[in-house]
Amino acid sequence: MLEELKQQVYEANMRLPKLELVTFTWGNVSGIDREQGLFVIKPSGVEYEKLSPADMVVVDLDGKVVEGDLNPSSDTMTHAVLYKAFPNIGGIVHAHSPWAVSFAQAGVDLEAMGTTHADTFYGDVPVTDALTKEEIESAYEENTGKVIVRTFAERGIDPDAVPAVLVKQHGPFTWGPTAAKAVETAKILEVVAEMNYHALQLTRADIRVPQYLLDKHYYRKHGANAYYGQKK
Amino acid sequence: MLEELKQQVYEANMRLPKLELVTFTWGNVSGIDREQGLFVIKPSGVEYEKLSPADMVVVDLDGKVVEGDLNPSSDTMTHAVLYKAFPNIGGIVHAHSPWAVSFAQAGVDLEAMGTTHADTFYGDVPVTDALTKEEIESAYEENTGKVIVRTFAERGIDPDAVPAVLVKQHGPFTWGPTAAKAVETAKILEVVAEMNYHALQLTRADIRVPQYLLDKHYYRKHGANAYYGQKK
Amino acid sequence: MLEELKQQVYEANMRLPKLELVTFTWGNVSGIDREQGLFVIKPSGVEYEKLSPADMVVVDLDGKVVEGDLNPSSDTMTHAVLYKAFPNIGGIVHAHSPWAVSFAQAGVDLEAMGTTHADTFYGDVPVTDALTKEEIESAYEENTGKVIVRTFAERGIDPDAVPAVLVKQHGPFTWGPTAAKAVETAKILEVVAEMNYHALQLTRADIRVPQYLLDKHYYRKHGANAYYGQKK
């Protein structure tokens, strides 16, 4: 079942090591079939060089395995929560990419400091609160999803316009219309974090860009009036 | 038309990923035929591995497409402004290379701190002013070119002697007699930015080099008395 | 003798340059046969590209060569001390990987700042005391092992739960049930050090994670209730 989606999710997973976003098996990509309410995700702890499309696991939105011989990613429930809360997204990536993790550990938002950021993220990429003891000790992965959703709700951030988050003390999740696009965003997040880090060491001035720069660059690439790239 | 120039511009574009100056499609190179008043530029948002010389777009100095099926780079008007204002240059590069972008975001000039800098840049590489709301909301790419030209005029910098700029909140543009040379300068800018960053973290002393060192190293490689390299 | 172990130790050594953990010959891996009380270690100062499984040297727990034409690693006695003091470990790695060395030189513990750390290290990775003049001038390599053992004893750290150390003014040692696993841990240590470094530059807040996060993530991957990965 879902053979085409499995192929897409497999290929998206395989891009993570090529884009230097993962060490060993520390990352996972999923993609959803919204009509069937099922998503496909990488199996847990399997080396990338041994993966095949047939290894992808099909799970429902409660995280229960519908098809597949292997255990799904241990982060499956986080993906499930995000798919339920963010209805427009089609793919999700989690990785421990070093620059993004550094900001997640430090608890420092990725402020919008330039056009590289604004081309993809229409505003700051937030860091969540740390999970509480109770949230960690029971239903940990589900609560990881919930703290992401809560952060976006409380701060009034549109997950379609800012398709990334840094989970405090943990690392980044990104998403998008497809698994492939979510992987691309994971790479962009990493590059933006690297640029922000060095800019922050160079100056103590407030270097966030104004709203009109965000408007210009984000809508240069997104929405009805986008004019970057080729007509599809 | 301009088949030889298209080939050169194509090859110059393809060097950007090889020199690790671009992520995804974030860069563009152009080259000009001064006699015809036309320049050749990369199409917008096309992946490097799919580019061919025939994809290069020919535009005039108002940025209008003269030949080509694809949209030219969204930054085409910035290139056009620079070609009009800087009459000696034959090629232009824009990239989002991380070290240079970090300085552009921080708003910190690349001060001349050593011979690596002085061999290519005869003085500091300036950061422009940020574009105003009005400059961003209308004719944005053209105004990006204009702020570069204004910066060089106001600060009295010769664009032939300092073939690079950091656009505030955005990133670097470099130029030179040919597209190939402008790409080389884009790489040098990135390396110089990396060296400057670390030097700035190591000391709070003023470590700009004196004018006589700039004179020595710049003219060792440039002008009638240059003695670096082989006779042509 | 010990042909299978030699092959394993050889392969583990060869992973060090692939994982970018060594410059030139600056690293060594060993693996032990607990029944025979003998361990196999890389020869001293031999280039990785010239190594073969037959070059591995067999030594006893006093560091005396039992088989092999080449000198064993100059760090052999450090390995011997660790095998004697830490009875559960099967393999040891020493490398001069740059991020871990930087912390060892600075004398800064690798505090647990996130899940990447907690997945592998159940608490801070300690820096040892500096060796004294006397400890350096006689039986230096043996004393290097002893200062590691003493550090774990004095600070009450379980070497099976924190399989790594930073020797002050020197660099990291890691260990594990097998040589292959110890190499993996050497890479994780390096990545964790990189993440910690950048987090420490981003904030002056205390960003150590609470004990319950360590409990959750460490035991997600280790022990009877681990649920990361596939059933073996």
Next chain:
Amino acid sequence: MLEELKQQVYEANMRLPKLELVTFTWGNVSGIDREQGLFVIKPSGVEYEKLSPADMVVVDLDGKVVEGDLNPSSDTMTHAVLYKAFPNIGGIVHAHSPWAVSFAQAGVDLEAMGTTHADTFYGDVPVTDALTKEEIESAYEENTGKVIVRTFAERGIDPDAVPAVLVKQHGPFTWGPTAAKAVETAKILEVVAEMNYHALQLTRADIRVPQYLLDKHYYRKHGANAYYGQKK
């Protein structure tokens, strides 16, 4: 003439890009035949991929070309001064490797902070004084050599025990018994600079190692009682 030395110097030059020590043509290696008082050096400004052993230029100790169709490296006179002042050295490397250049620009000595340093450098690697206006405007490259020699004399440093220097506002020179060994030292210098940089950002404590650690590690690899590596 000197065909074997040309081959060695050629191979040593070709290792610079492989060891990631040069950008474009920014580096040069030479090797000397002490009996004939002639040295062989890379031609100026030639791309590495186009070099061949026959391109190497033979010059005498006044820097005059004895054989070769190409101009020798513009830094030839610096090499000549060092060969004359340091009678035991057989090869010299100059590169613009980024970590070492950052320290040279900042004017910060590479203090001995650990065993990685002590294995190769028996004490701090010094930064020279900046060249004066007069020293730069006439006989610049010769004066670059002289300021190196003066630095070692004034600070009482033995160039055989500390085979490297950082020329202020410029970058590193390394040397050794052969061109190949000098290249290896250039790489070690770069790695040591990287480690020192990060250690310096992690702590404000004085983290120089004591003399007895230098004694131990330097003489573990050098001199009559060395015991690292294999008997030759």
